[in-house]
Amino acid sequence: MKKIAAAAVVMAVIVGSIGFSAQAENKVQGNSGGVQPQSSTVYVEIDDDIRADVWKNVKISTEEAKKRALAAQPGTIREIELEWEHGLLLYKVEIKTLAKKVDVYVDATTGETWRENDPQHRQKVVKISLEEAKKIALNKVPGTIVKAKLDEDDGQYIYEVEMRTSQWAEVEMDISATTGAILDVDWDD
Template sequence: MLKKRWMIGILAGCLAAGGFSYNAFAKENNEHTQSVSGTGGLTEQEAESIAKTVVDGTVDDIDRDIYNGKEAYEVEIEKDGEDYDVYVDIKTKQALNDPLKEKKEQVVLTKEEAEQIALKQTAGTVTESKLDEDDGAYIYEIEVQTKQGTEAEFDISAKDGRIIKQELDD
């Protein structure tokens, strides 16, 4: 019986300590959010305006994010059928990247060249291919219908033609 009371006491103490920790974290997180979104912070509208000076297109979405260790708004802009992510620093109100310049520097291969690399690995017919950007790296995503009726998928670096991923589906 004494052991049971002792265990209940420890459990109650742990729950209380957890509650205090949670409260402290929630208060700190709330203060941090308020300081960024207060009068000195950047609004979504301002972030949109700044991002459109980098990529002039249609804004699809705006989210808060971390970019290279800095709090930023990620502004997704559609231009000429492609999506570009522009990151705007919340504190300095400056664009942190230029996705058009990044694309120009990184996309060396044409879509046709990337398709030929995939077809050298797996004979068949290209059913889909597109250029995609993920965290600043450009890749071609290519799907090939093989002569055996299966599908092969490739991720190929747009910069150097290296096969990053190859999957064969049954």
């Protein structure tokens, strides 16, 4: 019984000292609310398939991209990436708000800024209708459309088209909703 009581006292001392050191750390950092402040240093992750000739097109600095992103969506920047996707050079900025995570995109060449699923941006950049995307897919691979939908993928709008050929082969195709270009064709085995 004495061993159990001694163990309980040791555990109480350990738990108490952990709680005390956490409170002391909050006070040293000037934080009484129990939420740890985020370091202001956020490193930029750079897409490794950005070619050297593309680098010369970067006109917006990382600091400017951060400012523009926070103007579009107030919060705390958690992550920032410079990506080269389908001919666009974009900063993807992940911002944490009190309620959720929001991705904000900043065009690294023009500075245009928009939030994920922004209806005004969608209306501006989507130039190809769903019916046109289906025709483009069928011209590339004859068959039957199983499913087709508009999707936002890393700040760009893409039609994802699933097809089946007359030989029952399954094909998935990504088509740019801006240009109508076929971005990817994936044949299922």
